[in-house]
Amino acid sequence: xxxxxxxxxxxxxxxxxxxxxxxxxxxxxxxxxxxxxxxxxxxxxxxxxxxxxxxxxxxxxxxxxxxxxxxxxxxxxxxxxxxxxxxxxxxxxxxxxxxxxxxxxxxxxxxxxxxxxxxxxxxxxxxxxxxxxxxxxxxxxxxxxxxxxxxxxxxxxxxxxxxxxxxxxxxxxxxxxxxxxxxxxxxxxxxxxxxxxxxxxxxxxxxxxxxxxxxxxxxxxxxxxxxxxxxxxxxxxxxxxxxxxxxxxxxxxxxxxxxxxxxxxxxxxxxxxxxxxxxxxxxxxxxxxxxxxxxxxxxxxxxxxxxxxxxxxxxxxxxxxxxxxxxxxxxxxxxxxxxxxxxxxxxxxxx
Amino acid sequence: xxxxxxxxxxxxxxxxxxxxxxxxxxxxxxxxxxxxxxxxxxxxxxxxxxxxxxxxxxxxxxxxxxxxxxxxxxxxxxxxxxxxxxxxxxxxxxxxxxxxxxxxxxxxxxxxxxxxxxxxxxxxxxxxxxxxxxxxxxxxxxxxxxxxxxxxxxxxxxxxxxxxxxxxxxxxxxxxxxxxxxxxxxxxxxxxxxxxxxxxxxxxxxxxxxxxxxxxxxxxxxxxxxxxxxxxxxxxxxxxxxxxxxxxxxxxxxx
Amino acid sequence: xxxxxxxxxxxxxxxxxxxxxxxxxxxxxxxxxxxxxxxxxxxxxxxxxxxxxxxxxxxxxxxxxxxxxxxxxxxxxxxxxxxxxxxxxxxxxxxxxxxxxxxxxxxxxxxxxxxxxxxxxxxxxxxxxxxxxxxxxxxxxxxxxxxxxxxxxxxxxxxxxxxxxxxxxxxxxxxxxxxxxxxxxxxxxxxxxxxxxxxxxxxxxxxxxxxxxxxxxxxxxxxxxxxxxxxxxxxxxxxxxxxxxxxxxxxxxxxxxxxxxxxxxxxxxxxxxxxxxxxxxxxxxxxxxxxxxxxxxxxxxxxxxxxxxxxxxx
Numbered sequence: 001x002x003x004x005x006x007x008x009x010x011x012x013x014x015x016x017x018x019x020x021x022x023x024x025x026x027x028x029x030x031x032x033x034x035x036x037x038x039x040x041x042x043x044x045x046x047x048x049x050x051x052x053x054x055x056x057x058x059x060x061x062x063x064x065x066x067x068x069x070x071x072x073x074x075x076x077x078x079x080x081x082x083x084x085x086x087x088x089x090x091x092x093x094x095x096x097x098x099x100x101x102x103x104x105x106x107x108x109x110x111x112x113x114x115x116x117x118x119x120x121x122x123x124x125x126x127x128x129x130x131x132x133x134x135x136x137x138x139x140x141x142x143x144x145x146x147x148x149x150x151x152x153x154x155x156x157x158x159x160x161x162x163x164x165x166x167x168x169x170x171x172x173x174x175x176x177x178x179x180x181x182x183x184x185x186x187x188x189x190x191x192x193x194x195x196x197x198x199x200x201x202x203x204x205x206x207x208x209x210x211x212x213x214x215x216x217x218x219x220x221x222x223x224x225x226x227x228x229x230x231x232x233x234x235x236x237x238x239x240x241x242x243x244x245x246x247x248x249x250x251x252x253x254x255x256x257x258x259x260x261x262x263x264x265x266x267x268x269x270x271x272x273x274x275x276x277x278x279x280x281x282x283x284x285x286x287x288x289x290x291x292x293x294x295x296x297x298x299x300x301x302x303x304x305x306x307x308x309x310x311x312x313x314x315x316x317x318x319x320x321x322x323x324x325x326x327x328x329x330x331x332x333x334x335x336x337x338x339x340x341x342x343x344x345x346x347x348x349x350x351x
Numbered sequence: 352x353x354x355x356x357x358x359x360x361x362x363x364x365x366x367x368x369x370x371x372x373x374x375x376x377x378x379x380x381x382x383x384x385x386x387x388x389x390x391x392x393x394x395x396x397x398x399x400x401x402x403x404x405x406x407x408x409x410x411x412x413x414x415x416x417x418x419x420x421x422x423x424x425x426x427x428x429x430x431x432x433x434x435x436x437x438x439x440x441x442x443x444x445x446x447x448x449x450x451x452x453x454x455x456x457x458x459x460x461x462x463x464x465x466x467x468x469x470x471x472x473x474x475x476x477x478x479x480x481x482x483x484x485x486x487x488x489x490x491x492x493x494x495x496x497x498x499x500x501x502x503x504x505x506x507x508x509x510x511x512x513x514x515x516x517x518x519x520x521x522x523x524x525x526x527x528x529x530x531x532x533x534x535x536x537x538x539x540x541x542x543x544x545x546x547x548x549x550x551x552x553x554x555x556x557x558x559x560x561x562x563x564x565x566x567x568x569x570x571x572x573x574x575x576x577x578x579x580x581x582x583x584x585x586x587x588x589x590x591x592x593x594x595x596x597x598x599x600x601x602x603x604x605x606x
Numbered sequence: 607x608x609x610x611x612x613x614x615x616x617x618x619x620x621x622x623x624x625x626x627x628x629x630x631x632x633x634x635x636x637x638x639x640x641x642x643x644x645x646x647x648x649x650x651x652x653x654x655x656x657x658x659x660x661x662x663x664x665x666x667x668x669x670x671x672x673x674x675x676x677x678x679x680x681x682x683x684x685x686x687x688x689x690x691x692x693x694x695x696x697x698x699x700x701x702x703x704x705x706x707x708x709x710x711x712x713x714x715x716x717x718x719x720x721x722x723x724x725x726x727x728x729x730x731x732x733x734x735x736x737x738x739x740x741x742x743x744x745x746x747x748x749x750x751x752x753x754x755x756x757x758x759x760x761x762x763x764x765x766x767x768x769x770x771x772x773x774x775x776x777x778x779x780x781x782x783x784x785x786x787x788x789x790x791x792x793x794x795x796x797x798x799x800x801x802x803x804x805x806x807x808x809x810x811x812x813x814x815x816x817x818x819x820x821x822x823x824x825x826x827x828x829x830x831x832x833x834x835x836x837x838x839x840x841x842x843x844x845x846x847x848x849x850x851x852x853x854x855x856x857x858x859x860x861x862x863x864x865x866x867x868x869x870x871x872x873x874x875x876x877x878x879x880x881x882x883x884x885x886x887x888x889x890x891x892x893x894x895x896x897x898x899x900x901x902x903x904x905x906x907x908x909x910x911x912x913x914x915x916x917x918x919x920x
Contacts, residue, residue: 055527056562060407063393063400070394099569102396357714361703368702368743431698436759439664439692440715441684605666606657 104128221256272344358450421503617672
């Protein structure tokens with residue numbers, strides 16, 4: 001009888017203890033450091049010290065720091081969305097285990113996107129590239145980070161190298177092409193877009209590439225004309241009437257051929273160079289889009305606020321014409337017509 | 352030979368039947384299994400975590416056994432008087448020490464086998480690849496444990512268990528920092544101090560030689576030459592330490 | 607044939623203790639010879655050096671100087687230890703080995719032949735009556751059981767010379783009697799026994815020769831008969847006397863006891879006996895018995911110690 005009593009008493013004690021633990025835990029659950037009113041202190045040991053203190057277990061230490069990093073990101077993701085200590089975390093992990101390949105890529109991306117710290121991202125990724133010179137992902141991410149800081153030469157170089165590495169996907173070429181464009185190296189950009197258009201299997205990508213090629217094919221001669229106009233102006237203090245005048249005056253060897261059998265036109269009032277073909281193309285696009293706006297009104301009862309509304313509509317978003325000038329469409333609310341932010345090929349830069 | 356194996360087997364039996372050993376093995380397997388859970392938290396790095404924790408556990412628990420059992424081994428027998436019934440038999444003192452050492456190695460080896468099997472099961476469970484280089488890494492861990500246990504036994508021939516354990520652990524720590532120690536020594540001024548410090552450097556066990564865990568986890572392979580030369584270093588160091596232990600032990604009086 | 611089985615010559619052991627490395631002599635030039643087939647009792651107060659002597663002979667302690675030979679082999683050589691057996695004081699063994707495993711271990715250390723060892727282990731377990739506990743871990747043995755298994759391992763190799771260090775400690779009277787009988791049996795088989803003990807009655811009962819060690823020096827050595835024989839400690843008279851007579855005898859005796867109707871008178875020497883008998887006869891007293899009480903070993907031993915202390919002070 002007393003044995004039963006013992007068991008019963010022990011059981012009761014356990015139940016009471018368990019219940020109290022459970023109740024108190026639900027009080028503390030979900031409280032982040034903010035609720036506790038504490039300052040979050042990240043105590044990260046110095047990398048040199050930690051390497052030595054790990055006594056050979058550096059890999060394991062790196063893993064544990066990584067887990068801590070994940071927790072740090074999660075906490076701040078739910079909270080203030082600021083990640084000031086993130087660079088230190090990644091530096092520590094890669095100091096402890098420099099062969100931790102995935103961390104370079106993940107860290108590079110996280111530092112760029114979350115911490116908004118492209119500089120740390122770049123230094124992490126460059127470290128990764130020195131250890132893993134053949135990993136396309138790390139090279140690609142460093143290209144992305146360079147892009148964010150507008151270091152287009154380095155970005156394009158990274159993208160190009162990444163493309164040469166084993167298992168690199170072909171769409172990286174798009175970044176290469178875009179990078180050269182940003183560098184204003186239009187010849188190379190054209191080369192790359194052309195390559196993409198002829199090698200890709202993706203219909204949408206091919207379409208985009210073709211339109212880029214089209215654009216650049218027209219842009220490059222237009223720029224040449226614009227530069228010659230500038231020299232003409234410096235000599236004669238006025239703009240030429242047409243490209244033929246430039247040739248006659250000796251500033252151009254020949255009139256560049258407009259790729260679509262149109263003509264290059266010098267707009268003497270706006271100091272721009274245009275192509276007749278692309279101008280009419282643009283007009284057609286604007287007409288088409290304005291018609292879409294009217295159709296939108298008929299369908300939905302109100303005018304779309306922005307171009308995105310049109311794009312997002314299932315029916316009307318199809319066959320959306322690309323802007324031939326690398327400009328953007330916008331809806332002019334007074335006339336309810338679609339206009340373009342840019343309607344010229346090149347500007348004549350006069351000081 | 353027969354006397355040595357008799358001591359080896361009795362040492363082995365004594366340690367294996369001690370509940371502490373069993374608890375340690377079970378605990379180590381639990382920690383090993385928990386690596387699976389840690390892996391899940393690691394956002395894609397599951398295999399790396401399981402491998403790092405696995406090899407780390409094998410190393411750490413082997414270390415615990417080497418230092419704690421080794422540090423107690425001889426001294427306990429001297430203190431309780433058990434040694435009196437053994438030493439008065441026609442057995443050389445060196446046979447006793449060697450027998451004890453081999454018994455300890457057998458225990459460590461047994462623990463290593465259990466943990467390696469557990470590690471294999473868990474690794475296969477998350478479809479990791481098991482390759483020969485993992486065996487190489489575990490082999491070098493065993494060589495490192497040979498060195499550490501020889502040091503522990505050497506201390507336990509004349510120091511209390513507490514001191515043996517502390518000093519062995521100190522040598523373990525310094526053994527892993529030996530390269531940094533050399534760096535400091537190179538910068539020293541004062542030729543006598545530098546000379547003495549250099550001697551200390553050479554006496555320290557260079558344990559980082561046995562650590563290829565980091566390479567193995569990332570899939571780098573280690574050359575057979577390296578394994579061979581490291582093992583040779585480890586075995587000769589152990590020999591030398593056991594020799595020292597024998598010399599100390601020979602001169603001891605058992606009151 | 608050389609019947610000196612153990613020869614100790616000029617054995618000294620010096621310890622240095624304390625910060626000033628003060629010299630402590632545990633043994634000072636001990637000379638001792640043990641003859642074959644005798645039971646030798648080694649007596650002495652605590653700290654006299656008895657254990658040091660045994661341990662020097664067994665190779666547990668390295669003496670500072672001196673020679674020790676067992677059956678002609680110098681101590682320190684393995685061969686000298688092949689023919690001996692040793693039961694330590696307060697024996698402590700491995701916790702997790704069973705009794706049988708422990709005996710097998712000991713036998714293996716003697717490199718005994720496997721089958722012979724097996725038989726021997728069985729014999730010894732029967733001899734010390736531990737058959738029931740042969741497969742029980744030594745951790746679970748009581749003190750008495752530990753003593754018995756210790757005795758068994760001391761005999762595993764059928765040794766010529768057996769050292770027993772305080773073997774009676776922890777045994778109850780039954781155990782002590784069994785041990786005494788075992789020791790006598792060993793003597794009958796031709797063995798030699800070297801016995802360290804505090805318990806004088808047991809030593810008196812079984813030893814042939816006795817040595818007394820005090821402060822590291824051998825004070826007395828010889829057969830029991832030589833040391834105790836002939837000396838009468840006191841005389842006990844059992845009488846029935848009148849009060850008057852008793853008063854007269856008070857001067858002669860050390861002690862007078864009354865029990866029932868009888869009186870017990872203790873005289874401390876034989877010389878007084880004649881006069882006392884005269885007084886009793888004059889008084890017509892009744893004499894029931896006259897018993898001479900010999901000196902016990904314990905008393906002899908205590909006297910030696912007091913003597914040694916006196917000498918030390920001078």
